[in-house]
Amino acid sequence: MAGSATPNMRDRPRGLSTLVFRAALVAVLLGAIVGPLAGLVLWSVAERWHWPAMLPQQIGLKYWIRITQGDLLTALNRSVTIATVTTVAALVAAIPVSYGAARARLPLGPVLLMLFLLPQAFPQLPVFASATVLFYRWNLAGTFAGVVLIHMVGGLVYTVWTMTAVFRAIGEDVEEAAINLGASVTRTFFRISLPLAFPGVVASAILVFIYSLDEFTGTLLVGAPYVTTLPVYMYTASLGYELQIASVTALVLMVPGVLLLVLLERFLRAEYLAFFGRL
């Protein structure tokens, strides 16, 4: 164990054993975290990899080029379109709820907030299977609208909760000043509160966008038989042991999240990140 850490160690130069321990810790973490992901990279460029070779016999970008054509491109386009529409819809739908809850204008606000958390706290598969049965009845199954709807079910919590926090953080005195100057409540909201909340809107938009892009369970059920997004496409490819295609798709799916992590790591508050683990 790291018992070598001495009292007041902050004030002293670190001992060699501590340094070694820290280096080892980072190395182990690197292996454990990056290792499985490195496997994806290896498979994505393996044009030929037959047992019993330890490494691919032929390496190339043949499977990466598939992104620019055919089914993979279709799935990518569809995923991005669905994620965009879901994000916009979830934002628009969430703003009144968040603002109302933050300003205590909605009676039962806290209860309402809990409601939006439900889909992330409860087992999703049985509920979505049941929803699919209903969606078939309403002719929503296998449609674009049905998939957006099921993505909103899981995604609304990101917009509602994030924006409630943001609206709460905006001082009410600013709004009251505007109202006292004769602005209507609605006008105040659009001219004062919403612009102030813009960073929060962007943050929650990013969260929903990524949630929707990665959503699998609901899409697999509700999207069947016609709507195939990237995660579903990846599942089908993996099932058919088309490991290269599945790995390329997997890496594509990781891009937005990793970009977000690298670019915005410092700005993302722990609460937002905590939501993410529920994806």
Next chain:
Amino acid sequence: MNAARPVEQALWWLAAIPATMVIFVGFGLPLVQSVVASFTRDGVLTLANYELVYRLYRQDVVYTVQVAAAGLALTFGIGIPLSGYLRLHHSQTAEFLLKVPLFVPFVVVGHAMRIFLAPRGTLLVGLHALGLASPDTTLAISEGALGLSMALAWKHLALVVLLLMGAFRGVSEEYLEAARGFGAGTFRQIWAVLVPMAAPSIGLAVVLSLTSMLASFSIPLMMTKGSGPQMLMIDLYYRYGQHGDIGVASAIGVVSYLLAAGAAYYYLKGIAR
């Protein structure tokens, strides 16, 4: 804050309807319907679905709990000492690395772990490259409970570390200095100071991970196997997807609700703070 006027109140309610309807139509109603469906077969009220669940899947309930428990043990066995160590000895690199799995979708984790832990998977390639394995070794972890709990732990560790780090940071430096004054090393500081003082947060993290692992679907689906016990959600998907048997699928669902329900209570209570 002025008390909102009734008209305005009504307008806010009206504006909140679309979002609420989405949850109602896409979650509330289906949830209720699944409970009803679990007690219905051919339009008749019955316990037949539960009988079949008992006949076919009782071992899978146990298996699911076992895998979740193993995943939990792995996650927290690593997560607590790690977060504690990082609380006491800050490391930017380690913290960054630990956040990575947060941004890797569940399906991708499943696929990555499947090819990583396969009998001749990329883990073996790595071990071979390091000279730790001979070419004719095979690993058989990807399809077993171990592989599954490893994959679940990998995905959940990031969230757990994040939550625990937050809680540990909330523990005042004074307590730690006092402990150090008594000659406590890193391990003692973690075990005797950080863990007890952050106990509520640890509890919340345990419940969060447990509910998520019990109901995990995409990771076991990607790491699917042909025989032996299965995770409950895989059974549910088989019953629904292959047979269209919404009755038995819903009954499995209700079992999973019950497993989650106790935990969910604390979850809601915890996150509401």
Next chain:
Amino acid sequence: MRRLVAVLVVLVAVAASGPTGYGQSRVTLQVAIAADVNVVEVHRNYLGVAFNKNNPAVTVNAVGTGTGEAASRAIYTKLKAQADTGRRNWDVDVALVSMRYASQMAKENLLHRFVSEMQFAPYVVGPDTVRAFGVDIKGYVVPMFRNQIAIAYNPQFVSKPPRSFAELEAWVRANPRRFGYNGIKGGVSGIGFVMGWVYYKTGRYDLFAQGPFDKANDGLIRGAIEQLREFNRNVFVTSGNAGTLDALNRGEIWMGAVWVDQLVAWKNEGRMNPEITPVLIAPGLPIYPIYLTVTREAANRDWAGKYVDFVANPQIQAKVIVEQFGWYPGIDPNRVMPLVSAAAKALLFKGVTPEDLARYSQQMPIGDYYDAILLAYEEIVR
């Protein structure tokens, strides 16, 4: 701000309106395909393109709905829902579905009885075009191709392949965990193997394939499945159709139950050791056609029938179905095989000869027995 909201609303509305936005002046034939990616690609890249060349007004939109029985069930559920709500102009014109769901759809009046209107109707022959799973399907279906479940082996390790289930049993006992199949949850090749096993152990093929269903035969089924549990102790159970092929290719197993068409496809793609050879064993394994059907309320019912007719053309069957993709013809082989090149025939019948097919191809059991066997497997073998 208001303008922004307006734009967003329009965006949502346009996106949600989805695929109905195009194709008013032309006909878009919706072909839903419950089969592996290679089948979807045939329709998209070959059959659809060729049909469009002959009929410029018609664009074929081929959509895959996944693999396995779940994919067929998704199409069935979709159509059933549209029928239940009394809708016209269903969004599927041609449905390519498994035997199981084609029979269910025929039974529940979701299909159009179109075959008699086809030019090539006389070539639609075989017992599997008359009855399936105990349901009268005559006139509702045209097999796109037929697919056989067979035992594939690696000659490097297996010098003398088994010719019967009894020989297979003995071989598995002598070579534990070197034979693989995918259980009943990972695709129909595994299901077919289990059905073949039950036929073999009970010796009651006619009863299970013809009916009538009698619950009293459950003991018979369970007896056979209990023996299968013993057999499975020495078997490597893979995760799916493709999993068995992959294990064969990697040398993890030396023998396995596979789809003949997938074996050929993998070889053509260079993903499979070309030495692996299929063989049919006595008393037999199921053959499983995939059916072209026209839905009852298809928006383009006439074009749908014409498209199926086009696929049933002996020329297309010979050049595309048999030569290019290595499937057994969906229509009368006597009309198709003379048009197939010698090389393609040699490849097609390597291991499994036409005589084998005639002797050892079996039908799936009727629906109730099928379900009873799967249930017994799930409970006893797991």
